[in-house]
Amino acid sequence: MKIGTGAMCAIEAETGKNISEVGTALSDPKAASLTLMRTVFWGALQHRHEGTTIRECDDLIDEIGIQRTGELIGKAFKLAFPKKEGGSRPRKATAV
Structure with a gap:
């Protein structure tokens, strides 16, 4: 699994929500x-x-x-939106 740009666009197109709204709704x-x-x-x-x-x-x-599906989605979202550490650039998104 990977929530990269392509996945985000596909998810937004299918749901009619922006990716931030999707993440908020899932949580x-x-x-x-x-x-x-x-x-x-x-x-x-x-x-x-x-x-x-x-x-x-x-x-x-x-x-x-x-439950496991939700865990995997959560992990994929965390990889897609890593927190900045000490002002450094975010890491490149990786696949689950």
């Missing part, structure tokens, strides 16, 4: 939805697994579980 149990989680999971898979379908994402989520 709020009252705003998060399974549909949003699946869409982010799908978008994050496209970099290394281009053409993965929503149905395939459903099967993967069923296999690894919703």
Whole structure:
């Protein structure tokens, strides 16, 4: 999984929300939805697994579980938006 520019654009296009809104919604149990989680999971898979379908994402989520899916998405978001350390440039985003 990788939430890079391409994934962010795909996720925004699918959800109608900007990536900041998506991240905020996923971190709020009252705003998060399974549909949003699946869409982010799908978008994050496209970099290394281009053409993965929503149905395939459903099967993967069923296999690894919703909690693990959420953990992986959280990790991918942290890698996509690393915190600056001591004013240095952010690291290059890496894949989960």
